[in-house]
Amino acid sequence: MHITKRFLSFFILCFMQIQIAHAALEIVITEGTNSARPVAVVPFKWLGTQPKPKGMTDFASIIADDLRNSGRFSPLERSLMPQTPATENAVDYAAWKETGVEAIVIGTVKPLADGRLQIHFQLVNVLSGFKNQTPQKIDEQLVKNNDHIKLNLKGNFSTRRPRHISHRLSDYIFEELTGTRGAFLTRIAYVAINYDDKYPFKLLISDYDGMNQHVLFRSTEPVMSPSWDPTGKKLAYMSMEDKKHEIWIYDLVTQKRELIEPYKGSNILPVFSPDGTKLSMILSKSGQADVYVYDLKTKKLDRLTKNRGIDTEATWAPDGKSIVFTSERGGRPQIYQINLESKKIKRLTFEGNANLNPSISPDGQNLVMVSLQKGKYSVTKQDLSDGYVQKLTNGRLDKSPSIAPNGSMVIYSTVVKGKQVLSLVSMDGRFKAVLPASDGEVKAPAWSPFLTSKKN
Amino acid sequence: MQLNKILKSLVIALPMLTLAACSSTTDTTTNDAVESATQQATNDAANADAESGSNVVVGSDTDVSIDAVENLTTEEVKKQVIDELRKRHVVYFGFDQQAVTAEYGELLQDHANFLIDNPAVKVLIEGHADERGTPGYNIALGDRRADAVVKYLNNLGVSSSQISTVSYGEEKPVNTSHTAAAFSQNRRAVLVY
Numbered sequence: 001m002h003i004t005k006r007f008l009s010f011f012i013l014c015f016m017q018i019q020i021a022h023a024a025l026e027i028v029i030t031e032g033t034n035s036a037r038p039v040a041v042v043p044f045k046w047l048g049t050q051p052k053p054k055g056m057t058d059f060a061s062i063i064a065d066d067l068r069n070s071g072r073f074s075p076l077e078r079s080l081m082p083q084t085p086a087t088e089n090a091v092d093y094a095a096w097k098e099t100g101v102e103a104i105v106i107g108t109v110k111p112l113a114d115g116r117l118q119i120h121f122q123l124v125n126v127l128s129g130f131k132n133q134t135p136q137k138i139d140e141q142l143v144k145n146n147d148h149i150k151l152n153l154k155g156n157f158s159t160r161r162p163r164h165i166s167h168r169l170s171d172y173i174f175e176e177l178t179g180t181r182g183a184f185l186t187r188i189a190y191v192a193i194n195y196d197d198k199y200p201f202k203l204l205i206s207d208y209d210g211m212n213q214h215v216l217f218r219s220t221e222p223v224m225s226p227s228w229d230p231t232g233k234k235l236a237y238m239s240m241e242d243k244k245h246e247i248w249i250y251d252l253v254t255q256k257r258e259l260i261e262p263y264k265g266s267n268i269l270p271v272f273s274p275d276g277t278k279l280s281m282i283l284s285k286s287g288q289a290d291v292y293v294y295d296l297k298t299k300k301l302d303r304l305t306k307n308r309g310i311d312t313e314a315t316w317a318p319d320g321k322s323i324v325f326t327s328e329r330g331g332r333p334q335i336y337q338i339n340l341e342s343k344k345i346k347r348l349t350f351e352g353n354a355n356l357n358p359s360i361s362p363d364g365q366n367l368v369m370v371s372l373q374k375g376k377y378s379v380t381k382q383d384l385s386d387g388y389v390q391k392l393t394n395g396r397l398d399k400s401p402s403i404a405p406n407g408s409m410v411i412y413s414t415v416v417k418g419k420q421v422l423s424l425v426s427m428d429g430r431f432k433a434v435l436p437a438s439d440g441e442v443k444a445p446a447w448s449p450f451l452t453s454k455k456n
Numbered sequence: 457m458q459l460n461k462i463l464k465s466l467v468i469a470l471p472m473l474t475l476a477a478c479s480s481t482t483d484t485t486t487n488d489a490v491e492s493a494t495q496q497a498t499n500d501a502a503n504a505d506a507e508s509g510s511n512v513v514v515g516s517d518t519d520v521s522i523d524a525v526e527n528l529t530t531e532e533v534k535k536q537v538i539d540e541l542r543k544r545h546v547v548y549f550g551f552d553q554q555a556v557t558a559e560y561g562e563l564l565q566d567h568a569n570f571l572i573d574n575p576a577v578k579v580l581i582e583g584h585a586d587e588r589g590t591p592g593y594n595i596a597l598g599d600r601r602a603d604a605v606v607k608y609l610n611n612l613g614v615s616s617s618q619i620s621t622v623s624y625g626e627e628k629p630v631n632t633s634h635t636a637a638a639f640s641q642n643r644r645a646v647l648v649y
Contacts, residue, residue: 222627289596313592
């Protein structure tokens with residue numbers, strides 16, 4: 001397996017530029033893939049009359065890192081670029097063809113009078129660009145074909161969140177090149193723990209790549225299982241600040257939180273339904289852990305399981321019509337699915353000593369879970385149509401897998417060098433990266449939904 | 457074990473003190489009244505032991521406890537008992553196990569005795585798990601461990617109204633080293649007063 005190690009070069013820069021809480025994360029790729037497609041993201045040309053301001057975001061660098069972090073692309077080093085064209089008509093296709101890259105991204109940044117930035121960027125296919133240099137004869141006329149220009153977009157952006165602009169451009173590029181929607185303009189929520197702090201337990205959010213980290217909540221007592229609502233504007237989580245289980249909903253817009261009136265016993269693992277109107281949760285008010293659904297509007301509670309064993313870790317199928325959960329009803333913990341209409345329950349997993357913490361991929365094709373095999377807990381994937389199980393990770397204590405909204409990647413927690421850290425693995429298991437925290441331990445990652453609507 | 461013996465004698469002494477305090481508080485609630493009641497109770501205890509006499513070990517230990525208790529109020533005695541109980545308040549479990557093993561019988565008996573003798577005292581039982589498995593499963597497992605201790609205490613006669621439980625799952629380890637040694641220390645139920 002081809003292995004590369006790469007640190008985000010802009011990390012220090014951004015740390016100074018944006019106010020970031022400590023324990024920042026950074027992505028370190030641990031297992032790359034041979035099939036990553038070579039591309040180039042040329043530094044964007046500054047078109048201001050004044051020199052480029054110091055600390056101006058390097059959009060191209062962030063885009064290149066996004067593409068690399070997807071595991072699908074291998075961006076060309078800047079030092080190996082034959083030229084740095086600003087527009088398509090300045091591209092020397094013969095020179096780029098030599099480098100072997102499939103496509104290049106070029107762009108310009110122009111400061112506007114109102115303080116915003118106008119970004120114009122193009123994605124061009126090198127081989128067809130080379131071919132199209134020679135005009136073709138169609139109906140006795142020489143026609144210049146421009147089908148090598150895959151994207152040609154211009155937009156005005158506020159400079160408030162420059163990294164988000166880059167992620168958005170990356171989303172466009174990724175979708176054009178792969179046919180899969182990009183998930184770079186997304187966030188993760190997670191729990192950080194540092195026992196040396198006065199408030200050791202923290203709930204945080206950051207961009208998917210660990211940058212723009214914000215502490216939402218800090219506590220002397222454990223915080224568990226953040227989960228996003230479908231708009232990406234709210235988080236449900238469990239806090240033990242009152243020495244009992246309480247489910248809270250945190251509103252990222254108002255920065256206020258709301259308590260779900262707790263039931264007797266355990267109140268854990270809240271998960272928003274795909275339409276955002278309900279929360280699945282695990283309550284033990286009837287004596288043992290069971291799956292419930294709480295209607296956020298009517299405050300009505302529906303009990304879904306009644307079983308003497310533990311039923312826990314419920315998550316919604318993407319269509320909202322069923323819920324998958326972990327249950328000990330068959331002895332050892334295995335994954336079951338309950339149809340919300342018929343209330344029929346069926347067992348989904350049969351391999352391994354135990355299977356836990358299930359979630360279904362956005363396309364409904366795969367079950368991602370934690371499996372116990374030979375004393376080790378790893379993240380696995382089961383094809384829901386043919387039952388084929390694939391091991392995605394090789395850790396000993398891998399847990400809390402959360403799938404990216406485009407289904408391309410899974411973020412999970414693992415132990416590296418005696419510390420709990422977050423890691424990424426591609427859905428095919430071939431690409432791996434870790435996000436080591438600079439201090440303390442990090443766990444319980446939850447990948448947000450898409451933060452932009454489908455187009456624009 | 458010296459502490460253990462002190463604890464036992466206090467457990468015996470306390471209900472007598474409590475009873476004595478109750479009977480004498482009808483006309484007065486001052487500290488003096490409580491102290492004099494204590495004095496009376498310790499004297500009673502001493503007399504009782506002098507009469508039974510035959511158990512030398514118990515006798516000598518009780519004398520020690522009387523010396524220690526003599527100037528204490530019932531509240532202080534109770535605190536001292538709780539302090540002793542707090543030193544032995546953790547029940548450990550095997551991997552993925554939720555049954556209380558026989559080795560904790562004596563420990564839980566001491567706690568039960570104290571709770572039965574002091575019906576106003578409440579105890580919180582925290583259930584904990586090691587980090588093997590998943591947080592969502594482990595928090596349910598922690599619940600079960602706490603419940604197992606509750607059932608054990610119930611069977612010894614402790615009223616459910618004195619006990620509450622909370623599960624921390626794998627979220628609050630005492631040993632954070634992610635090693636096998638840490639795991640066995642983290643699989644526990646803790647009795648908190």
